[in-house]
Amino acid sequence: MADQPRTVLEIAAGVRSGTLSAVAVLEEYLAVISAREGEVHAFNLVLADDARERAAAIDADVHAGRDPGPLAGVPIALKDNMCTRGVPTTCSSKILAGWKPPYDATVVTRLAAAGAVTVGKTNLDEFAMGSSTENSAFGPTLNPLDTSRVAGGSSGGSAAAVAAGFAALSFGSDTGGSIRQPAALCGVVGVKPTYGRVSRFGLVAFASSLDQIGPFTHTVADAALTLQVISGHDPADSTSIPEALPDYSAVLERGVAGLRVGRITDLPAGADDDVSARLDAAFAALAAAGATIVDVTVPAFTYGLTAYYIIAPAEASSNLARYDGVRYGLRVDAADTDAMYMATRTAGFGDEVKRRIMLGTYALSAGYYDAYYGKALRIRRLMTQDFDAAYQHCDVMLTPTAPTTAFPLGAKTSDPLAMYLCDTYTIPSNLTGHPAMTVPFGVGDDGLPVGVQILAPSLGEPVMLQVAAGLERAAS
Amino acid sequence: MSDRLTIDEVAHVAKLARLALTTDELRVAADQLGGMLEHFDDIDELDLTQIAPMTQPYHLVNVMREDVEADTLDRDEVLAAAPEADGGRFRVPSGGGAS
Secondary structure: OOOOOOOOOHHHHHHHHHOOOOHHHHHHHHHHHHHHHHHHOOOOOOOOOOOOOHHHHHHHHHHOOOOOOOOOEEEEEEEEOOOOOOEEEOOHHHHHHOOOOOOHHHHHHHHHHHHOOEEEEEOOOOHHHOOOOOOOOOOOEEEEEEEEEEOOOOOOOHHHHHHOOOOOEEEEEOOOOHHHHHHHOOOEEEOOOOOOOOOOOOOOOOOOOOOEEEEOOHHHHHHHHHHHHOOOOOOOOOOOOOOOOOOOHHHHOOOOOOOOEEEEEEOOOOOHHHHHHHHHHHHHHHHHHOOOEEEEHHHHHHHHHHHHHHHHHHHHHHHHHHHHOOOOOOOOOOOOHHHHHHHHHHOOOOHHHHHHHHHHHHHOOOOOOOHHHHHHHHHHHHHHHHHHHHHHOEEEEEEEEOOOOOOOOOOOOOOHHHHHHHHHHOOOHHHHHOOOEEEEEEEEEOEEEEEEEEOOOOOOOOHHHHHHHHHHHOOO | OOOOHHHHHHHHHHHHOOOOOOOOHHHHHHHHHHHHHHHHHHHOOOOOOOOOOOOOOOOOOOOOOOOOOOOOOOOOHHHHHHOOOEEEOOOOEEOOOOO
């Protein structure tokens, strides 16, 4: 691994100008993968040959005077729930093992058009259900900073890939924190954009009203550039929003003077003391840089976990009904269709996926719908109203990203509720659809990274990135 | 141990979800799901009668487009991914399936 990982901006600028070769850059990253992937297990699939071919084509473009695009020659990794035509897409589930999608996800198409080079498909909690990447059918991803610890989840493979230097940039999906929590635990930047900003066409659905795709990077500037590439309207995604894209990179040097940063006084308890201390330090750093710290309240925040763990499993139980052994993936033969459905799903899904399907099925079943799902949907609106009211008094809010630093493997696998509590601070943005991101801000008592989360109102990516850049400057 | 859900209730949910659980798995599921439902009781203290449900973050309208021809997925490529196909169709076992 290079001592100082090159940024996306440096790689793309070098390759576009001809001072760096995409092939040479790729080989550096492949060498790091060869050296450490065995102990980290970030990938379900490494695409070294395809990547070499692609990198050579990009160098050829540059030599011929063609511009390969804003991500020219940047080695990237894709969470293995994003469809890649002709390349296996498993969702880390036995039920999709070996399946090769007949189309590319829109983000995959956009990244290719921007000149990126895909080095592999990364490991995840099965169907993105989990907070540690221990629920993968293919074994856990370990934290590259301490391989006795988890990488977080569900996009643990993508977070680990950037942290370990296996890729300069990676992508995850975030349904309840699945980009931000692993980014925090691995010490990298992670962004969940506003719902609808990035097309989900070709992202295998978990909970459709919550899922959103976003990047993992080493720097805020790299995240801003990447958002510029993947954001924007897509006719193939009916939830894609048409609003024009601002220039995300233009705001990064503006500083935070005059901005109002909200501190949520009724934030649910549960963060470790060393994590809370880093959050306090983040507020102090922004105040020192000229921001005003404002106390705000979000009373419904505390009910987010319950609302989420009813809504997400309910949507999942519906979305995952498609895995029935008929059109793709695993089939376990049986005498009739009903027996075949049951045998296929029982053999194909892991324990956590079954647990969530059952929870969702229960919450939607006759007699319980109003008591659980109906109430959860009302809390979702209450939460959004509370945030909108708080944003009358501040431009962004800060919280911890995760309650703890990276925890030991196996520490929470026997207690699903303890695992769910990892998502306490990240869930509200998925319920509201608002953007949120995490930036590394120092370390905890164990020397492992702590992430600070920046919350912003709908389409508030510019001010969110502006504050993130301020925190990044203060942390360096 | 949570006694919020009975084994029979969990067995009914599993059947609705087309999952076959062993007796031991049903017992564990009843305990774990019951524990979650107890945690979810925190929302019972809220009066939500004046709050309308919110199903997704944005008000969606029907998205219409002109009726123009466009490429679709290749039938052979799609069928090639199926466990079994026959004569341009997905092939499945006989109906049966008494619920």
